[in-house]
Amino acid sequence: MISKIYNPKNSLTDHILFMLSIALVLCLFSCKETEGFNDVVTSDKSKPAAITSVKVENYSGGAVITYSLPKTENLLYVLAEYRINDLVVRQSKSSYYTDTIRVEGFEKSAEYEVTLYAVSRADVKSDAVLVKVHPETPAYLLSFPTILMQRDFGGVNLTAKNPNKQAIGIIVITTDKTSGRMLPVEQYYTKAEDINFSVRGFDTLSRDFGVYITDRWGNISDTLIQKISPIYEILVPKDKFSEYRLGTDSPLGATGLGWNTTRLWDNITVDPGWHTEAGQGKPLQITTFSMGTMVKLSRYKIWERGEAYGNDYSYGHGNPKAWTLWGSAATAPQDVELPVTSLPGAVVGDWVNLGNFDCPPPPSGNVPGQTTPLDLAAVKAGFEFNISLDAPRVRYIRLAVKSTWGNADFAHVTELSFWGNTN
Incomplete structure (x- = not known):
């Protein structure tokens, strides 16, 4: 792995890119x-x-x-x-x-x-x-030295600190096959203090990735460049998935309407799916299944219930709002009472916490129940989440929903997809 830092103003090509970046930002944010x-x-x-x-x-x-x-x-x-x-x-x-x-x-x-x-x-x-x-060091320059790039599944993972929680843009560039120039492939704007995101869609061949930071006034940092070989990643085939029901799994509901656990991997992202029975009074809504093979997971995608039968369930009803994903590599993992709250990496019996997740709020900013076409499109597209690079290989998955958008005592999900390395 080779890394270097250069200023994008040092060559004509990069100067043009620099000017275009400034022009874009200045179009978004007024100078007055x-x-x-x-x-x-x-x-x-x-x-x-x-x-x-x-x-x-x-x-x-x-x-x-x-x-x-x-x-x-x-x-x-x-x-x-x-x-x-x-x-x-x-x-x-x-x-x-x-x-x-x-x-x-x-x-x-x-x-x-x-x-x-x-x-x-x-x-x-x-x-x-x-x-x-005499202003103190601006946010984009404070953040730049904290950038860490590392190989990730299908691309590169980036972390950085933004101690003042000011608005900055992290621009990821890589070599364009057609022009041979380093061009943007991701523009990530945030006010978060702890920044962590991945850029994917690349093969495993070694290539240069670069990153620089901008702010909303068009200022731009130097560019950090590293030669990185992405990790192999595929969509985990669903033909080997199977239900692995445990005693603490939630009773199924709406089975007469075709809702059951196997609907989670039927490649249909609308009704029906997995649906638990109401009125059980349990703090977690849980389902367990096997992927049929050992996988080093990289990410997954969850589809919640949207419009169906003339009704809009988006950001409401039994759609998960917060949940934990558990995994196991045991040959036949045993049942255990899962905790409502735990940290990623926590081990309970044969199960390890692969991450705690929250559904993003409606992109319109409206409260649930006042969904817009933009909100409906987000639900229809599904929500994608990364799995930590430190997470172990697993064969079995437990989805444990701890809250829903409708504050319901049941939960429903229409589809799950996983990516990772099955080799």
């Missing part, structure tokens, strides 16, 4: 920031007095400037103009209701000059007041 003011036209063309008593408080990537407002009756807002990097000049505005303005998006921790104006309702500026700010 407004803080609660409305333009008002007036015939009073008098020049407002300048602001005074300026103080600066620096933070990661920006600064908060406080000041005393001039005693000008026609004052409308305070304007800050400043350059955040070699390419971009920004403006921030703050209304006369406040004595604070925020300037942010600076490329690095350095001294920058901010020009402040008091602006009247007739759009007349006061004399300029120059202020020096």
